[in-house]
Amino acid sequence: TQYVYRFGGGVSDGGQGDKNLLGGKGANLDGMASIGLPVPPGFTISTAMCTRYYEDGQHFPDSLRAEVAAGLTHIEGITGKRFGDAADPLLVSVRSGARVSMPGMMDTVLNLGLNDRTVEGLAAVSGDARFAWDSYRRFIQMYSDVVLELDHGAFEEALEVAKEDKGHFLDTDMTADDWQALVASYKKIVEQQWGKPFPQDVNDQLWGAIGAVFGSWQSERAKVYRRLNGIPGDWGTAVNVQAMVFGNMGETSATGVAFTRDPATGERAYYGEFLINAQGEDVVAGIRTPQYLTLAARERAGAKAASMEEAMPETFAELAGVFALLEDHYRDMQDIEFTVERGKLWMLQTRNGKRTAAAALKIAVDMANEGLISRDEAVARVDPAALDQLLHPTLDPAAPRDVLTSGLPASPGAASGTVVFDADTAEKHAAQGEAVILVRVETSPEDIHGMHAAKGILTARGGMTSHAAVVARGMGRPCVSGAGTLAIDAKARLFRVGERTIREGETITIDGASGEVMAGEVATVQPELAGDFGTLMAWADGARRLKVRTNAETPHDCRTARDFGAEGVGLCRTEHMFFDAGRITAVRQMILADSEQGRRAALDKLLPEQRADFTEIFEVMTSLPVTIRLLDPPLHEFLPHEEAEFAEVAEAASVAVDALKRRAAELHEVNPMLGHRGCRLGVTYPEIYEMQARAIFEAACDVAARTGNAPIPEVMVPLVATRRELDLMKGIIDDTAKAVFVEKGREIAYLVGTMIELPRAALKAGEIAEVGQFFSFGTNDLTQTTLGVSRDDAGRFLTSYVDKGIFARDPFVSIDTEGVGELIRIAVERGRATRPDIKLGICGEHGGDPASIAFCEGAGLDYVSASPYRVPIARLAAAQAAL
Ligand code: ADP
Ligand code: MG
Ligand code: MG
Secondary structure (H helix, E strand, C coil), X not given: CCCEEEEECCEECCCCCCHHHHHHHHHHHHHHHHCCCCCCCEEEECHHHHHHHHHCCCCCCHHHHHHHHHHHHHHHHXXXXXXXXXXXXXXXXXXXXECCCCCCCCCEEEEECCCCCHHHHHHHHHCCHHHHHHHHHHHHHHHHHHCCCCCHHHHHHHHHHHHHHHCCCCHXXXXXHHHHHHHHHHHHHHHHHHCCCCCCXXXXXXXXXXXHHHHHCCCHHHHHHHHHHCCCCCCCEEEEEEECCCCCCCCCCEEEEEECCCCCCCCCCCEEEEEECCCCCHHHHCCCCCEECCHHHHHHHCCCCCCHHHHCHHHHHHHXXXXXXXXXXXXXXXXXXXXXXXXXXXXXXXEECCCCHHHHHHHHHHHHHHCXXXXXXXXXXXXXXXXXXXXXXXXXXXXXXXXXXECEEEECCEEEEEEECCHHHHHHHHHCCCCEEEEECCCCHHHHHHHHHCCEEEECCCCCCCHHHHHHXXXXXXXXXXXXXXXXXXXXXXEEECCXXXXXXXXXXXXXXXXXXXECXXXXXXXXXXXXXXXXXXXXXXXCCCEEEEECCCHHHHHHHHHCCCCCEEEEXXXXXXXXXXXXXXXXXXXXXXXXXXXXXXXXXXHHHXXXXXXXXXXXXXXXXXXXXXXXXXXXXXXXXXHHHHHHHHHHXXXXXXXXXXXXXXXXXXXXXXXXXCHHHHHHCHHHHHHHHHHHHHHHHHXXXXXXXXXXXXEEECCCCCHHHHHHHHHHHHHHHHHHHHHHCCCCCCEEEEEXXXXXXXXXXHHHHHHXXXXXXXXXXXXXXXXXXXXXXXXXXXXXXXXXXXXXXXXXXXCCCCHHHHHHHXXXXXXXXXXXXXXXXXXCHHHHCHHHHHHHHHHCCCEEEECHHHHHHHHHHHHHHHC
């Protein structure tokens, strides 16, 4: 097997650039080189080698030596330099690169190939001793950190001491001699900590680094990142070995990062930062304040230091040309690393840029309008789950703000929460349901779990491309970075701004769109849903087959859902209406009555209330179908708990408190979720369903009479297991309808159907469809009853089940397509065989989950139903499922 793929100098072993094999970075280096962009030559050791490396107990096969040697010869041929040559040494970087980018997760070593002899050669050929020694000290430090795994604190300290001794403030103030002296100190540290001198053999250096990159795949932080992002552990990383180019060769050299469009807003403007006389990570590490790429950005920020457009106009123009080529080639917004070596531009990386949801939307719509991608591609590009960010409130511009300070608007969205100063505390408090804002000097990959748990992130240091900013945008967390006036005292658990002190536990608000940081909580407003959002949703609607309804039981929720594009109500749970303050007593009276007569008396009180509920909902949902589920939960959920409540019910029903309590005790159930609930209530107390049916039909007739728009009620019977149950319930509903229509002198078209939420119902769907005119898959209960797992108790063991690969995902979040899915497919097939025009939908929580929606499309359902805020997500997911 071939493990090494060369790129550069007209060679492209990778061919079409297979990311699975070459990793994202390797594939795109190959891709950029093959479209003629200036890429330093190199080679990629494939991800297959990583997998084999771990299979073989962390050893390399002999054949790899020869392949790597051939790769080096390739680089040497193009650069005219030789690896380890004391006169004119070739230096390389050894870079990790997984299939999907894992920013900051994996390790890279730069300037490899320097030793006590080659550093002199480098100084001589470059005519720049300072540069040579700067590169050597960087190399020793990185190699010691990444490969030798020595404590990096000692190196940082030595650098600080050296600068202080010389009275230097910036790294760039250091001279050749200063760096040379520091190299000597570094080498001492290595010997002390490692017990051996720093490796001088360049081949040892190379193999050490290759091993370290493969080793970093199994580092703790890489594992955490993979778990959070659902990246399989067996993908492995590739290793890229590439000729070095140098941004640290003086004033005509620089290094930078850029996006071809603004990753926060999606605006069509180059966006990025660069640093003159610097290397690699200097830009993002916050060592010096980076400079803006464009004049416009510099002016907007009111910054003094020249932008790249001003400082290096020709190279900037060349870079702009590259941006255009890259967007054309990859047909997406690119996130780029570049280096300028003595005026010459080199491209070091490109990938599809991470972006906020707002940017994703704008870029997709813009690119479709520019003709770069099709409308269907635009629809496919936007992650439905990310829309969530856009559908939630932003800060009310009119609300008063107690502004503490401001930083960079690193990731948009507003968040309020209590201040915490470390990731573990963030995680702990968030687990208790507290909204927290993670406040750090700067973040590092070790903080990811805390960033994930936090509602927002605030840092004192770091730019728009700092770790905090990049990760926050990816996670959709609001972030304000580089709020320089924050003085954080993590030990004392407080921060100061000017005169003010904010302690852990106090509430602040951050606005990731403006960069403002405010004391206390600031009021929010609903988002604007027109513009690009409306455009993309219209394209999505054109592409989807599945209808999207909503789960809602209040007129307010119904209205929200309609604004979000719901095409009906898929689930209106009537029991929620029973809890309303004015009614609960009558509900309790009905439940606790020990005769039909007693129940009817209470139901008479509830009828007008329930009718009013439906009237309002029908009015909001004009002429759209509304599926109303008859009473479902175990009755004990409504029982009184306190003395006063018993007394109240006793008085309303004119019975004794003691008798009531006895009756309440009788109603106690050992396992209520499988007890007296669902249509079992209708079987034993038909008058309950009769009242509900009456309320529905009276409301429908009234609304039709008043507005001229006939509502479309779909009456749904819960927890049916047998045909006979549904038969009986349908009898009650039809009889009630007939009676109401006679009384009102008008007829309303309606359907009677059932939830499919028991395995027996799914299996006997053929029979049940003889009676039921529609099925709605109640996948919450169907998952519980199929797996025999109680959703409310699953928390304790479900994580282990997911960790151990028993479930790929939480089956209550994303449908178990194999087990529960098979029951659904059976029910669809048997139901349709009996009644070809049967309406089929899903109303569980899964109706708003994109993966489950894709399943519903495949299963051939007619609609999904999701909570109001998830309706747009479902519309987009349904379109993607259909494409
Ligand atoms: P990451 O995946 O963490 O971004 P990279 O492998 O991209 O790590 O490299 C880290 C830094 O070093 C980046 O800024 C990159 O541009 C720079 N770099 C990598 N290889 C070279 C090279 N051959 N010459 C100059 N700079 C390089
Ligand atoms: Mg990189
Ligand atoms: Mg149910």
